[in-house]
Amino acid sequence: PMNLFKTLIAAVVAVAATAPTASALKPKEYPDTLMIPQRAVVVSGDETKGGSLMAILYDTSDLHFTDPSAPRFLFLDRQGKVALGIGGYVKGTVQYDFGGSINDGASFITYDIPVPMNPAQRNQFYGNANHSTIFLQLVGHSDKFGYYQMYIQTNFSGDGATGYGLKLKQAYLKVGYVTVGLANSTFVDGAAGTPTIEDQGPAGEMSRKNILVRYAPRFSDHLSGAIGVEVPQASLTINTPEGTDPTVAKINQRVPDIPAYVQYEWDGGKSHVRLSGLFRDLSYRNLVSGQNSFRAGWAIELSGKIMPTPALSLFYQGAYGQGYGSYLNDLDGHGMDLIQSSVPGKMTAPRLANFELGVRYDFRPNIFMAATYSQARVLRQGTLGGSDYRYGQYLSVSGFWDIVPDLRVGLSYLRGNRANFDRSHGHANSVMGMLQYSF
Numbered sequence: 182p183m184n185l186f187k188t189l190i191a192a193v194v195a196v197a198a199t200a201p202t203a204s205a206l207k208p209k210e211y212p213d214t215l216m217i218p219q220r221a222v223v224v225s226g227d228e229t230k231g232g233s234l235m236a237i238l239y240d241t242s243d244l245h246f247t248d249p250s251a252p253r254f255l256f257l258d259r260q261g262k263v264a265l266g267i268g269g270y271v272k273g274t275v276q277y278d279f280g281g282s283i284n285d286g287a288s289f290i291t292y293d294i295p296v297p298m299n300p301a302q303r304n305q306f307y308g309n310a311n312h313s314t315i316f317l318q319l320v321g322h323s324d325k326f327g328y329y330q331m332y333i334q335t336n337f338s339g340d341g342a343t344g345y346g347l348k349l350k351q352a353y354l355k356v357g358y359v360t361v362g363l364a365n366s367t368f369v370d371g372a373a374g375t376p377t378i379e380d381q382g383p384a385g386e387m388s389r390k391n392i393l394v395r396y397a398p399r400f401s402d403h404l405s406g407a408i409g410v411e412v413p414q415a416s417l418t419i420n421t422p423e424g425t426d427p428t429v430a431k432i433n434q435r436v437p438d439i440p441a442y443v444q445y446e447w448d449g450g451k452s453h454v455r456l457s458g459l460f461r462d463l464s465y466r467n468l469v470s471g472q473n474s475f476r477a478g479w480a481i482e483l484s485g486k487i488m489p490t491p492a493l494s495l496f497y498q499g500a501y502g503q504g505y506g507s508y509l510n511d512l513d514g515h516g517m518d519l520i521q522s523s524v525p526g527k528m529t530a531p532r533l534a535n536f537e538l539g540v541r542y543d544f545r546p547n548i549f550m551a552a553t554y555s556q557a558r559v560l561r562q563g564t565l566g567g568s569d570y571r572y573g574q575y576l577s578v579s580g581f582w583d584i585v586p587d588l589r590v591g592l593s594y595l596r597g598n599r600a601n602f603d604r605s606h607g608h609a610n611s612v613m614g615m616l617q618y619s620f
Contacts, residue, residue, distance in 0.1 A: 238264065245371035
């Protein structure tokens with residue numbers, strides 16, 4: 182697997198190296214005659230110009246279903262070279278949990294299912310609106326740099342799952358093929374995520390936002406790639422059944438995460454397949470030897486979206502590796518990047534695997550359904566005990582109806598299962614309704 186990752190990195194670098202200037206690559210083309218949609222409100226500027234900028238604002242090819250799409254309010258300059266969009270959505274959810282409940286607000290995290298089932302946490306009626314979001318997006322064109330973008334997005338989950346504090350989700354600058362700032366990791370394929378109502382998403386879905394520098398060139402109309410240098414966020418398990426392990430300690434990470442991918446797309450970008458790789462050098466302190474130590478983390482992922490017909494979409498992603506728990510929905514923040522080994526003072530990167538399979542069918546332009554099944558697994562290693570997480574299962578079936586443009590309602594059923602290494606299980610079920618207005 183490490184050789185495959187090195188080959189993937191070499192492929193992206195080698196192809197990019199053959200193009201000494203940006204003009205030797207294949208920039209993504211945007212039509213310059215795109216009509217401004219009827220939903221848009223042009224606050225100022227000349228709406229007859231800047232069609233290519235509108236195409237960028239309305240390009241959803243790399244977005245996850247839960248990401249806000251195009252802004253409603255537009256400011257245009259007189260020359261059609263700069264456009265500023267303001268948008269987002271107000272989203273409220275209400276849910277009823279039965280046969281087991283997860284105390285994570287409007288999220289459905291199978292890692293947090295109680296094992297064994299807690300009788301006091303069997304049912305719940307709950308409502309939430311903290312995933313409502315606001316964003317600003319500025320796009321422009323320069324004769325020297327080509328297209329550029331600045332993007333800022335916030336929501337209101339900064340005080341935790343049930344709070345309403347303002348939280349910065351993304352803030353980045355993109356100039357040509359280079360992106361700098363807080364954005365979705367290069368290892369995340371947002372378009373491969375299945376539509377769901379709850380924002381956490383399936384257990385085995387990749388989801389990570391990092392401070393990064395990313396180079397993402399296009400080599401042709403069908404072939405593209407990317408390589409990133411990203412600030413690592415490592416989660417370590419330093420606890421034992423007896424308490425905190427006195428032989429190891431967490432320290433600052435010293436080596437950036439390096440993800441890369443190669444992608445082939447067709448049907449105008451509506452379908453794609455992506456092969457991704459991730460390399461991590463995870464740091465910790467060995468208190469027995471009194472030295473800083475390192476363990477390699479890596480992962481290989483295959484992901485994509487296929488549209489066999491205009492009404493049918495298939496989603497898939499699956500990965501295998503070690504020490505990439507921070508990139509997984511179910512395992513982020515739960516110490517699955519490094520765990521204790523059987524040797525005092527040493528840690529190891531646990532082997533992990535995950536997958537997600539999903540489908541969406543559009544009955545009409547404004548009515549569709551989606552379903553997904555997903556797993557995240559920890560392969561037993563080191564000092565993991567019987568009460569530790571072995572795998573999580575996530576099942577979701579959802580229906581959506583756009584009553585009028587920008588006003589969407591949804592209803593879904595979710596079922597989750599957590600299994601530990603001692604074969605004990607916990608379950609949770611939820612029926613969730615949604616009302617969302619985009620602007």
